Amino acid sequence: MRQKAKEYFKRLRAFGKRHNGIAYVYMIPAAFGTLFFTILPFIFMIIAAFFKVDLVNIQESRYVGTWNFMMVFTRDNEFTKAVVNTIIFAFVTVILLMFVTILMASWLAKNTKVHNFAQTLIFTPHISSMVSVAILWVLLLDPRGIINQILALFGIQGPAWLLDSRTSLISVALVTVWKSIGYYCLIIIAGLQALPPEVYEAARLDKASRWCILRKITLPLLTPTLSFVFIMKFINSFKAFAAIDIMTQGGPQGSSMVLGYWIYNAGRVKFNYGFSMVGAIVLTVLVAVLTYLAQRFFNRRQ
């Protein structure tokens, strides 16, 4: 018996040596993770969208065809609102961020002590957690909070920000922009410092104005980095969850509901798992299409 086991073990080792067996051992955790957190959930998601799911007794689930889709697309007002809001949120965040960070980065991109200090300061919100930042801004954006106090100094009656259905989504977008300005500024500054200095010397010899240099030289040279970074940000802002969860919870009247939060709300709060999975499919398709378009865009460029 023992002899046999030894023999078997020897053969196994020989097999492993011949076929690079160690690679499989190294890959086991990663493969398990992919299976468990990507492939199986993906399959589950597609199947569950066609069922009325009961997670406690999975056998009790009934096949309902496209009923879930019908209900979500036609009856659920919050869902359509969530899709529209998600897209608005992504656009507002990215466009604002792009505008502000490009200007600020070209202002901050110098290597003096003060400039570095300013960079350090504006980077602070990025390393602090979204939860703390969101809680902090709930207070700052309170109808009686600091922002409205400052606006009152200029004689402006500030809105109720997070509590007003007209401004809630924009307020959350503004907070996420505030949090990530530092990060994107530093990325752009890193890109700026990698640009060839000769071009700038030539421009200065030609007496080009600073605005002209920014528009005609810096932006075109930076476009590859910029578009990459901001398209990634665009896709990422489809997944804004923590900010919405802390600051508005989709409220008032669903005015700041985004897709990621809608999925959580439908599944984990209202226990409509089928609906939630329909939302998940829509979100996945949106992200996948955008990622695909982005990839194609970059491959054509390079």
Add this chain to the structure above:
Amino acid sequence: MSLKAIRKPLYKPLEIRDRDKFLRQVRLRNRLLRCGKTVNYLLLIGVGLMFVYPFAWMASMSLRPLSEALSFSPNLLVKSPEWNNYVYAWQQAQISHYVRNSLLYSVLVMTAQYLAIIPAAYAFTWLEFKGKKFLWAAKFLGMMLPAEATLIPVYYFYSKMGLVDNWFGLILPSLFSMFGIFLFVSAFRQIPKEVIEAARMDRAPHRRIMLKVILPMVKPMWITHFISSLISNWNEYFWVLMMTNSEKIRTLPVALRGLMQAEEGVPEWNVVMAGTMIQLAPILIMYIFASRKIKTAMVGTNISAKKLGGKNENT
């Protein structure tokens, strides 16, 4: 006509014609420049303060008595600091318990993740095996699949396997973090293949190559990954909120949400702020002492991993 008639007077620059006026002009210009520089610096600091002031205000809020806190005064100074807020948060609101959980979570993830990430990255970069392409493609699928979408299925698997409210289940996905694998692959690809081949010639097993040859070479990258993943794990919110039902193993960020929404009516903002300060403090203190290192770590890792298609963990 003679040449003399059309000859113009020789051009003399101002500094020769009127030296005093020239010097005055230069001095004025220098003064203006210096002035502009100072204004620029002041503006820079001012804009920088826009990003730090809220945190300072938070610290001041956390020291006010409740009645004073509810006035939302923008003043940073507190007349009689109420340190009891922290004591109250630490004991009554059980922040101590959540701090312990947060620490445990971070430490567990930070120690366990490299056991899976580094071998996987090594195999992806230098070893040939069946299914390599498939796995790599699946990783990209995983990138496109938002965590919100896989939430319900993963929760179902977890509840069937008894992993909800369980330390093992909580740290499990971080062990296969795609972000980490992409990052290490991108660092490994910088190392010339000859290094590995030479080591293989000397009949070194892969395990020893990985530990003794490769890891020392990617040490700088390892430090940056360590810093950025430490911060993002300490701040982790979504995953912990989803996969826990009881307060037993919830971490600090999730507890803060509970603290804010617990009571009816107005929350005790001074205590909430104290809790939030406790959550922020370790990272901010780290940032004060190693700001340069943290800045380059956060910016650098994310770019190099994104170029390969990883995603930003700290959103």
